[in-house]
Amino acid sequence: MIARRIAALLFLPMMFAFGSGVYLYLGTLKSKVVKTPAKKPTATKPEHVLPGTMFVVQDGRLFKLNNGSFTEIGPAGDWSQPTLTPDHTHLVAVLRGSLSSDLYLLDLNGQVVKRLTKNDSRYVQLNHWAFYPRVSPDGSTLYYSYDGPKHVDAAPGDDLSIWSMPLNGSQYQGRRRTDPYWYTGGDASPIPLSATAFLFVQHSIDSSTAVHSQIRLQSRLGDLVGKPLTNLADDCSEPALSPDGTQLAMICTGGKQTARLEVAPFNGTSLGPARILIDGGLLASPAWSPDGQALAYFAPSGGAGHFELWWLAVPPVVVATPTPTATATPAHSPSSGGASSIVVPTLPPTPVPVQVTQGVDLSATSPPAWY
Amino acid sequence: MEGRGPARRRRASRLHPVRLVLLTLFCLLLSGTAGAAAYFFPVVVAGVGQTGQTVVVPPSNSPGVKATPTPLAAPGAPFTVLLLGSDDDGKNKSPLTQSMILVRVDPVSKHVTMESIPRDLWVPLSTGGSGKIDGAYAYGGAAAAIATVQRNFHVHIDEYAWVGLTGLVKLIDLLGGIDVVVTNPVLDDAYPDDINGGFLYGYKTVAVLPGAQHLDGAHALQYVRSRHNDINGDFGRSARQQEVLLAMKVKASTLNVADLPDIVSALSGKFKTSMGLDRVRSLLSVANAFDPANVKQIVLYAGLYTSYANGPAYGGQSVIIPHWSQILPVTSANFP
Numbered sequence: 001m002i003a004r005r006i007a008a009l010l011f012l013p014m015m016f017a018f019g020s021g022v023y024l025y026l027g028t029l030k031s032k033v034v035k036t037p038a039k040k041p042t043a044t045k046p047e048h049v050l051p052g053t054m055f056v057v058q059d060g061r062l063f064k065l066n067n068g069s070f071t072e073i074g075p076a077g078d079w080s081q082p083t084l085t086p087d088h089t090h091l092v093a094v095l096r097g098s099l100s101s102d103l104y105l106l107d108l109n110g111q112v113v114k115r116l117t118k119n120d121s122r123y124v125q126l127n128h129w130a131f132y133p134r135v136s137p138d139g140s141t142l143y144y145s146y147d148g149p150k151h152v153d154a155a156p157g158d159d160l161s162i163w164s165m166p167l168n169g170s171q172y173q174g175r176r177r178t179d180p181y182w183y184t185g186g187d188a189s190p191i192p193l194s195a196t197a198f199l200f201v202q203h204s205i206d207s208s209t210a211v212h213s214q215i216r217l218q219s220r221l222g223d224l225v226g227k228p229l230t231n232l233a234d235d236c237s238e239p240a241l242s243p244d245g246t247q248l249a250m251i252c253t254g255g256k257q258t259a260r261l262e263v264a265p266f267n268g269t270s271l272g273p274a275r276i277l278i279d280g281g282l283l284a285s286p287a288w289s290p291d292g293q294a295l296a297y298f299a300p301s302g303g304a305g306h307f308e309l310w311w312l313a314v315p316p317v318v319v320a321t322p323t324p325t326a327t328a329t330p331a332h333s334p335s336s337g338g339a340s341s342i343v344v345p346t347l348p349p350t351p352v353p354v355q356v357t358q359g360v361d362l363s364a365t366s367p368p369a370w371y
Numbered sequence: 372m373e374g375r376g377p378a379r380r381r382r383a384s385r386l387h388p389v390r391l392v393l394l395t396l397f398c399l400l401l402s403g404t405a406g407a408a409a410y411f412f413p414v415v416v417a418g419v420g421q422t423g424q425t426v427v428v429p430p431s432n433s434p435g436v437k438a439t440p441t442p443l444a445a446p447g448a449p450f451t452v453l454l455l456g457s458d459d460d461g462k463n464k465s466p467l468t469q470s471m472i473l474v475r476v477d478p479v480s481k482h483v484t485m486e487s488i489p490r491d492l493w494v495p496l497s498t499g500g501s502g503k504i505d506g507a508y509a510y511g512g513a514a515a516a517i518a519t520v521q522r523n524f525h526v527h528i529d530e531y532a533w534v535g536l537t538g539l540v541k542l543i544d545l546l547g548g549i550d551v552v553v554t555n556p557v558l559d560d561a562y563p564d565d566i567n568g569g570f571l572y573g574y575k576t577v578a579v580l581p582g583a584q585h586l587d588g589a590h591a592l593q594y595v596r597s598r599h600n601d602i603n604g605d606f607g608r609s610a611r612q613q614e615v616l617l618a619m620k621v622k623a624s625t626l627n628v629a630d631l632p633d634i635v636s637a638l639s640g641k642f643k644t645s646m647g648l649d650r651v652r653s654l655l656s657v658a659n660a661f662d663p664a665n666v667k668q669i670v671l672y673a674g675l676y677t678s679y680a681n682g683p684a685y686g687g688q689s690v691i692i693p694h695w696s697q698i699l700p701v702t703s704a705n706f707p
Contacts, residue, residue: 015402022406029629185556
């Protein structure tokens with residue numbers, strides 16, 4: 001038996017403690033998934049060691065992934081879209097300001113070697129954007145998307161065109177290589193094939209007012225339109241050419257908010273039947289491994305929506321005589337396909353993607369630069 | 372008797388074990404309730420101040436449209452919400468609604484239908500005269516916005532929800548950002564620079580690149596608010612707004628009731644709704660069972676549904692003229 005006074009004295013702190021405990025416990029029930037902060041890549045250990053060296057971006061910072069560990073490189077700033085020069089001695093990357101962006105040549109430690117463009121202005125509408133830098137295979141020409149000329153006489157706005165300039169020259173030597181479909185945002189993701197030919201993604205609108213993305217080939221100077229390599233309705237973009245130039249990886253959405261990772265043989269002028277490696281979910285920025293046997297790409301993992309680095313082996317296609325009993329059906333036929341040199345392949349089973357990073361939230365619009 | 376007096380007092384000052392257990396349980400229940408009440412206090416305050424807003428909508432003079440407010444539909448019955456998004460940056464005392472989306476929710480089948488209403492649609496306003504439909508909220512609040520949409524679209528609206536731009540940014544940040552597939556580059560040289568201080572009428576350039584990506588609140592707002600360089604104009608922006616709504620719904624499905632106080636504080640003063648907790652619960656249940664295949668999206672693009680016009684007849688403004696013969700069948704089919 002306990003005295004009432006003692007009980008009262010014990011009950012008060014007990015009630016306070018229990019009430020506080022309930023309050024704190026409810027706080028622990030909050031969804032931990034959505035607010036999980038991204039970790040700095042250097043504080044993580046990749047779960048899969050990739051061959052070679054890769055450059056990726058997280059929240060405007062450049063990171064080098066080598067031998068299974070990340071190293072932060074480069075000065076502070078809002079960096080994105082690093083790409084390698086063909087001799088693998090330098091990077092070209094985008095540095096975003098508040099109203100514009102510029103291209104910089106960096107060494108592999110991220111130190112600025114040269115500013116390649118000057119797009120900022122004190123007058124808002126004289127600022128320019130430059131994105132998607134890529135260096136031609138001979139190392140002489142820099143291709144990129146640039147929002148010039150602006151159509152200031154109509155509604156204020158601008159569209160990206162593909163431009164090229166000498167890597168060792170100046171921006172004033174730049175030349176506009178495509179004429180974008182106006183008010184769609186324009187052309188993106190150039191992939192140089194030579195000093196004059198390149199692949200790019202055009203955005204356009206159809207008769208039902210739907211905006212599409214399409215991979216096109218522009219093979220000669222003066223041709224500002226190029227020829228389509230993919231069907232308009234497939235909405236393919238983010239092309240990545242294998243190191244030997246025979247396979248093109250791409251992301252196709254078909255106008256939906258989900259994507260397919262596809263690979264199609266490329267003979268320099270047209271695409272063969274594409275095969276779907278991954279169907280569904282959000283997929284972004286594929287990049288080929290140095291040996292051309294695998295792809296890296298970004299996709300969210302878990303409910304937090306952080307884009308992580310994934311790796312996928314791409315088994316070689318067994319070229320066989322066309323047969324009606326082929327083991328798989330091509331995803332779709334390319335719009336301009338049908339080149340006689342491309343035969344129906346026997347498709348190998350698709351391997352399982354391997355998640356490389358966990359909880360780092362890498363920039364999905366900055367394709368990995370990998371060598 | 373004398374000898375029993377102290378014993379009785381002693382007995383009275385002691386507790387029987389059963390009573391002690393009952394008292395302990397009662398105290399724990401009381402203190403636990405107090406702890407939970409303290410945790411959800413902001414929700415209760417917001418529930419009183421921001422949800423269950425009463426709107427008196429003038430009777431409709433359109434055929435087939437019931438007067439509102441209507442009795443609460445039976446639990447589980449489909450209901451229609453008018454989502455309103457405003458540029459509440461202080462430029463206007465009564466903000467325009469830059470975004471108006473009709474949303475029909477079927478809690479049982481988990482189907483959702485969304486129809487975006489162009490902000491520049493030239494219609495008779497419930498407050499009198501004709502004007503752009505985005506002015507209805509500015510002239511007469513939620514009641515006028517609801518009445519105007521009901522009368523023109525011949526649809527019955529059960530509820531409304533209004534959110535300010537900064538509330539949207541905070542909510543998306545609270546959700547940890549959203550994942551979307553941006554179909555084409557969104558570039559704008561005259562994007563309003565009015566959110567984080569500075570000159571209220573200032574503008575800046577923005578660029579949202581295409582592809583699947585994770586957007587925080589500020590960048591998601593750029594994505595849904597930019598309109599100057601979209602070939603589909605405000606219609607393109609409407610489609611982007613629907614994409615972001617769906618992306619938010621995906622992220623919201625991972626929330627639970629313990630997140631409510633944070634949500635309420637993020638939306639403090641930037642959110643109003645006529646919905647009571649029952650309806651909010653219905654919405655959450657649909658969000659939790661979200662399947663993109665069960666979502667139908669309608670945008671009233673120019674050409675078939677609408678056309679552009681300007682001139683003195685419209686106050687010198689550029690407006691969008693509705694083609695009611697095309698709009699009404701689609702609306703009545705999807706919002707019966």
